[in-house]
Amino acid sequence: MSAAESLITIAGLAAITIVTRSFFLFSGRELVLPERVKRGLRYAPLAALTAVVAPEILMTQGHLIDTWKDARIYAALAAAAWFFWRRGILGTILSGMAVLLALKFCLGW
Amino acid sequence: MVKGGLSVPLALLMTLTVFAGSAQLAALPLMTAHAPIWVVWATAFCVNLRFVVFSAQWRPFFLRFPLAQRVAFGYFSGDLTYVLFMRRHQEPRPGSGQMEYFAGATAINWLSWQLPSVAGILLVDAIPAHWGLGFAGVLALLGLALSLLSDRATALAATVAGAAAIAAFALPFKLNIVVAIAAAVCIGLMVDGGGDAGRRGRDTLLRLLQRRQGQAAGGAGEAA
Numbered sequence: 001m002s003a004a005e006s007l008i009t010i011a012g013l014a015a016i017t018i019v020t021r022s023f024f025l026f027s028g029r030e031l032v033l034p035e036r037v038k039r040g041l042r043y044a045p046l047a048a049l050t051a052v053v054a055p056e057i058l059m060t061q062g063h064l065i066d067t068w069k070d071a072r073i074y075a076a077l078a079a080a081a082w083f084f085w086r087r088g089i090l091g092t093i094l095s096g097m098a099v100l101l102a103l104k105f106c107l108g109w
Numbered sequence: 110m111v112k113g114g115l116s117v118p119l120a121l122l123m124t125l126t127v128f129a130g131s132a133q134l135a136a137l138p139l140m141t142a143h144a145p146i147w148v149v150w151a152t153a154f155c156v157n158l159r160f161v162v163f164s165a166q167w168r169p170f171f172l173r174f175p176l177a178q179r180v181a182f183g184y185f186s187g188d189l190t191y192v193l194f195m196r197r198h199q200e201p202r203p204g205s206g207q208m209e210y211f212a213g214a215t216a217i218n219w220l221s222w223q224l225p226s227v228a229g230i231l232l233v234d235a236i237p238a239h240w241g242l243g244f245a246g247v248l249a250l251l252g253l254a255l256s257l258l259s260d261r262a263t264a265l266a267a268t269v270a271g272a273a274a275i276a277a278f279a280l281p282f283k284l285n286i287v288v289a290i291a292a293a294v295c296i297g298l299m300v301d302g303g304g305d306a307g308r309r310g311r312d313t314l315l316r317l318l319q320r321r322q323g324q325a326a327g328g329a330g331e332a333a
Contacts, residue, residue: 001140006119012150013136014126020157021129022183024164025171033165039301040294041162046263047270047293048159049188049254051286052131054271055278056247062278072244079248083255089189092252093245100244 071109075100115140117230124226128184128219130246132156135283151282158287163191170194170201170211182211187222190214192253262301266293 001009024031033041057076058065065073079096082088103109115123115137127133132153139149164183171179186194193214198207229236236242258264270293277285 001143003116003119005146006115006140007122009136009140009146009149010119010123010127012146013123013129013132013153016150016153016157017127017129017132017160018180018184020154020160020164021186022164022180023161024168025179025183026176028172028176028179031168036298040298041165043263043266043270043294043297044162044290045159045191046254046257046267047290048162048286049250049257050267050270050293051274051289052156053247053250053254054274055285056244057251058271058275059278064275071241072247075244075248076251079251080255083252087256089249089252089256092255093248096248096251097242097245100241104239104241 069107069109071100071103071107074103120230121227124223124230127153128187128222129153129157129160130222131250134243134246148282155283155286158290159188160186163188166195167191170198170207172201173203185215185219186211187215187218188250188253189218192256196256262297265300266297269293269296 057072060070075096078099079092082095083092123133127136135156136149136153139152160183163186167183167186171182174182190211194207194211197210201207254267258267270289273292274285274289277288279285280288
């Protein structure tokens with residue numbers, strides 16, 4: 001991509017960020033969501049986050065991983081364990097990264 | 110970003126304006142692969158769809174502010190701000206320090222995202238990519254997802270979403286995320302659905318099956 005193209009792309013991405021983040025904030029009028037939609041919305045953010053995270057942990061180059069020697073699995077497990085123990089995001093990141101780096105450097109996974 | 114072929118000023122501009130980490134992660138490989146611009150945009154839009162849902166839930170809290178302020182609030186509200194805020198505040202109560210909480214959380218979130226981003230862009234050659242430090246972002250999102258688990262219905266919805274996202278991974282534009290959201294919302298509504306949604310779903314399936322069998326029998330009759 002040329003610099004000009006990159007610039008246009010980045011401007012568009014910034015606009016997309018604003019539009020999606022503020023989607024339901026543009027209109028100032030009352031907006032009543034049906035009960036069913038409200039209940040459904042309870043699951044959407046969780047689903048979106050899981051959908052972003054799961055392939056990052058369990059897939060390599062578009063395929064489900066087929067080995068147990070993948071540092072990411074154990075890093076994610078350690079992070080999840082920390083989260084349920086302490087409920088802190090920072091500790092979750094640090095414990096996961098500790099396991100990831102240990103496995104990568106000590107065992108070469 | 111710089112490794113992906115962007116110049117340092119452009120990378121800085123991107124991280125400062127496109128305040129959305131997951132969208133950046135999705136868009137960069139496409140930009141370096143010279144994908145058409147609209148493909149990059151479509152992908153980023155799909156990845157950002159979760160913020161559309163978040164914004165619906167921010168609405169009652171922000172509605173009393175003028176448009177420009179609402180949009181600014183929306184722009185600066187990231188995943189972490191959303192999860193922390195919604196866990197603490199269930200309904201809007203003006204004057205109870207909610208907006209102060211939002212401002213503080215947002216400022217910390219913004220700084221702790223932007224400072225390492227800028228450092229990363231400037232130090233790109235000092236840290237080898239194979240260390241996998243990028244995984245820290247995934248772990249942060251993992252922690253956020255876990256903090257949204259509240260009961261069996263949400264746990265089931267999350268499992269379904271993860272499986273669907275992997276199964277549909279080959280779809281273009283990260284549409285697997287959209288598929289996963291749709292699947293999880295359906296499952297969630299079915300299991301928690303006011304007690305009898307599961308039964309209703311089963312009834313519908315049985316009715317369809319009977320009709321199918323009826324048609325098959327009718328068809329066989331005509332053939333004979």
